[in-house]
Amino acid sequence: MKAKQTPLEQMGGTTGLVYMALPIVAFVLANASLGLMAAICTAVGVGVAISVLRLVRKEPIQPALSGLFGVAVAAFVAWKTGSAKGFFLTGIWSNVALCAVFLLSLIVRRPLAGIVWGALNGTGTSWLKDKPSRRYYDIATLALTLVFAARVAVQQWLYDEDHTGWLAVAKIAMGYPLLALAFLVVLWAARRSGKRLKEMGQRQPAASS
Missing domain, CATH: 1.20.58 (Methane Monooxygenase Hydroxylase; Chain G, domain 1)
Structure with a gap:
């Protein structure tokens, strides 16, 4: 295995x-x-x-x-x-867009972390009908939103201050490593939700028999 x-x-x-x-x-x-x-x-x-x-x-x-x-x-x-610092503008813009999209998904009660996870793993969106599961994915989506917001806050400040070298350091340090930490929260949400849905699926046949 x-x-x-x-x-x-x-x-x-x-x-x-x-x-x-x-x-x-x-x-x-x-x-x-x-x-x-x-x-x-x-x-x-x-x-x-x-x-x-x-x-x-x-x-x-x-x-x-x-x-x-x-x-x-x-x-x-x-x-x-x-300008050399312009090399980092697209990264800042993309993080602004991602932050806005993930935050909007929380507002409309469709946490994007769960939707993307379900699409990638073929588990769908059945978790949306379960309030605790939706809450788990709310937390995971919030974690990702905070990652994007932190990137924007730090890198925009460095951009405004013309610190091109530190922009590079921030982009690398706040890239995959920071995203990996948020991904741990997504995994936690997926496991908690998966366990709940499995238990609910086991209880339903027992209740109907």
Whole structure:
């Protein structure tokens, strides 16, 4: 029987963390020594190299392509703004959008953490009919909302203060590691809800017999 993956493994493991960090570190170092245009080319070049490496090693290509696309968009924004800190704008904007969407799902009583989990695992949305289960996923959705809000608060402040180097540190530190902590809350909610629904399913046949 295959062992269950840890949250870090679900998100690409230690290698995934390194792949995410390399283009950011390369951009900051190149910008400090060679200027903005060299930094943009370096970051995109590192992103392409990582994608090729993953292809050669026969690792899943989708994460590599997604990462390359993200680096390319960030580099384009930096080029358009003419500022190194612009490289981090798309990350801030995406976290604003995610925070708003997850918060809205809480307000309308459709916690997105549970809906996404059900879609990914094929368990559906039967938990919506069970108030305790919905409360578990409310907590998980709130945890994710706080992660996105924290990213926006910290990174926007660093952006406004022109701390490009610290922006890179914050983006890496508040990326997968922080998301992995929130994912633990999602796993907790899924297990609690799954246990409740299983017990309810066992009680219903007994009650009808």
